[in-house]
Amino acid sequence: YYVIGGGIKTSIFQDNVAATNGIVHYIERVLGVPYQSLWEILRNETRLQRSYEMLTNLQLRYSLDPWQVLTPEQNFTFFVPTNEAWDLKVAPSLRARMNDGNHWLALQYVYKRHIIQGQ
Known part of the structure; x- marks a missing residue:
């Protein structure tokens, strides 16, 4: 690690x-x-592009706004799934649904489990 x-x-x-x-x-x-x-970092790291794209969709759906949450003033730990993690652990059909803009609550649920506020 x-x-x-x-x-x-x-x-x-x-x-x-x-x-x-x-x-x-x-x-x-x-x-x-x-x-x-x-x-x-998310925007520029090639191994994190799936997470970047999904977080962009969340911003458009008024939840987990990256322009507000992902700033230097915030204190939190973010366990960011890599492209490989998305590919290996989430079926392509489910990944597509979570990223289609209609299932943002499911995507929000996934990301909230990867963020620890105040640490």
Whole structure:
């Protein structure tokens, strides 16, 4: 596993170390200062294009507005499904329905399970 922060990619060499008030992951390098919003990262990362397209549809349906939620001022953790995750775990017909603009509540439900506010 690895993390990226401010353009610095580093591997996690020990994960899930329990603390009294949270979980600690030991990393091999100091992360850089972020210079892109999550929205910019989603837009520019080729492995996340399915999630980017689906989040764009949610914005149009007044839920999980990326222009409001995915900003540097927000404090949250977002577990973003990759293109491969969508392809392997979600049937193409279901993926198409969730992205057709008529089933945005189902898509919203999926993404809300991938965001942890305040962390």
